[in-house]
Amino acid sequence: MKMSNLLGSGKIPEADQNVVSKMPQLVSNNPTMQVPDAAPGIDEVDMSQASNTLEISLHQIDISPFQPRIIFDSNELQCLADSIALGTLIDPITVRQKEDGRYELISGERRYRAHQILGYKNIPAVLKILDDKQSALLSIASNTVRENLTDFELGMSFKKLLDNKYVKSVVELARYVGISRQQIDRCLDFSKLPSNVIKILEIQPNLFGANCAEFLAGYMAKGFENNVTQAVDMIANGATEQKAMFWLKNQCGLPIKRTSAKKKVDLFFKQKHFGDAYIEKNKVIIQCNSDSKPSEILKNIHEYFSEKS
Template sequence: MANAVENPKRRALGRGLESLLPRLSATAEAPAAPPPPAVAEGTPREIPVGEIDRNPYQTRTRFDEAQLAELAASIAATGVVQPILVRPQANGRFQLIAGERRWLASQKAGKETIPAILRQVSDEQAMEMTIVENLQRTDLNPMEQARAYERLSRDFKMTQEHMAQRTGKDRASVANFLRLLRLPEQVQGKVEAGELTFGHARALLALENPETIVSAAQKVGALSMSVRQTESYVQGILNPEKRDKGKGKENKEAADPNVREAEERLTRKLGLKVHIEDKNGRGRVIIEYAKLEDFDSIFGNLLAP
């Protein structure tokens, strides 16, 4: 009889397990809720422009406001054609890698979002990508390019050959840009502001002495010398004995770059050496020829309609 009597506690426990097991089984068999769709790396997505931070490794320091306004007008009308490149940050925001002009222009155009491609990269990779992307563009000023190459050399230990390969430039071109960093800061500022070109800067580097370079740069700017005139002027400073030779001709050329430019244009046009002697608006033009065919060429050029 005792065995036939079921323990009420045991019966209650059994009912409890039986009542739980179906629910556990149902829970195990129920399909899990699908995760939210992830945006694959490399696929453009719309990101709020206000959630993007400027790249601290950006080498560009100047933006043409007129060109930026034109881009903003284009974006307002047709949108951003090429997505920018960003990377996620720990604070939930994004950091720009490439496309700063498009990002700034989108803000000017009043856009709330901008198409962007997400990249998971380290600080070093982000800096390298930003610098290389900028160097592959054509609108960086010479000093911005020089500093970008210098940063690749300093921070990534890249050789000039490696930098040339990564940016698609010639190695000699890379070397020439790096040489610009030897210019005094005052002259670097003139190059960055567009007052002197890359060609002017290269010519001035031959002087080496910082004070002489600054003085020459001021004169080149004041007289609006061309690159060729600047080269002649620099050579006159480096070789004063040659400059003074031949009735002071080189002195005259250095002092009056317009005369020198006229001589060079006539020489290129005629294919013969041309000298201009000018004094207060009076003088003569001397054309040198070595054979009768040269004279016939001069005659034909002068009488040509």
């Protein structure tokens, strides 16, 4: 697995194979699975090869909303299409059936797009029984392991999982995808950047890496949104990340020390995760989830210590 610019050294650890080996537990492997008679666009193939492998119409497949990849290289897709046409690549895609009878693509979007290039009507697919959470986790976990994704694509995918509450915390997410919590935190810093910067990154997801995003997010927290936008414009116009970061630091006059990631503690109340806490000098900082009310949390803390006194 390769992720651009995630660490200063450029060396990213491989996904934890213990995590990868557990990934099939997210899905059903029922070999006797029956496909509904009314399911449209399906023709069963040789069941001696795979009892749950089907031929599905391309028109019946919808892309997963949790597909991390934004940009697909046209040359790579054409090479993949050539391999499929020659019969040298026959791995099926993975899908699940939705309530409306259509199919959601879990993994194999490049193979799906290559079949479209070739003008094929059907594609071999493995049908899995998955709920929404399992589908989202498997889509992101499989792409994280197998694809060369940009830090921005990873960050936006991780944020979707957290926003939809498919994972309770970054700690749980790290266990699923086999990436350290610190690395995930850096990727999530992309979501803290201005909306106009996000729009640029949606077109150029490899514009800059997670280290730069972490640096820019630090100045966003200090209220320098316009300066952050100018720094990103500099990169978009050809400046290096280092030059733009140096300009931003001098422009704002608030140098940010590159310290190790804060050690955060997950906070729960009545078995519900409501935020994280970390120590900053002589302060205890609590970061609340979007669905938590800081006033209620402060009230509960006050009541707790009042009872203890």
